[in-house]
Amino acid sequence: MADLEVALKDLMMLDGAIGAAVVDYNSGMPLGVLGGSKSLDLEIAAAGNTEVVRAKLRTIEQLGLNEEIEDVLITLNSQYHLVRPLHGRRSRGLFLYVALDRTRGNLALARHRLRDIEENLEI
Template structure:
């Protein structure tokens, strides 16, 4: 099971990989980074991607909500949106994140964010920046999922 450095180096073996980081989305701090940064500043990139990751994970537009009229729907999130909002989590419980990953496409590249689920209240994601012309978005998404599942955070 790879640690932070091994995970980042493995991500950089993907075709078209330009940079990778593991970021805490509550603080916006990079726990580790390798390669280039889209704006030349790893810390700024970590903070900016953390804003995107936090918004997607916390907004109810992306969180499945049970339909009170449909008894057949069973969501395995153990999540009470009103109670979670009162606790300041923005309607989101860290166990069972409603979002798995994000993909942003720019004119020159692909930006992937993969949330890492852990046994503790994790707020960590893997970030990968791919060159648009040489990167393989499908392969990168599959590899990031595998890395996130195997990543060991101590």
């Protein structure tokens, strides 16, 4: 089982990783962050992605779907932003977030690693 610090380090080991966070989408506050840059403020990204997750959860509920979000991909000109809500009993209300440089990141591998990290994360 991995703790928060190990999970963030694992996220940052992805090719092209710019920044990573574990975020509480009830408050919009990150529980932990690693990386970032002048153009990627992880506190702002955490709050903004919280709104994305909340909006999608509301939409799923309004549609009456019996579904859970697996992940959310936001594709920018130069970056990929991946959000993966956690579904474990003790980690509900949290999501993993990673931003990747689009020229160096591998989207399929990143999605696979996020799933592995989610399965092993113990909060």
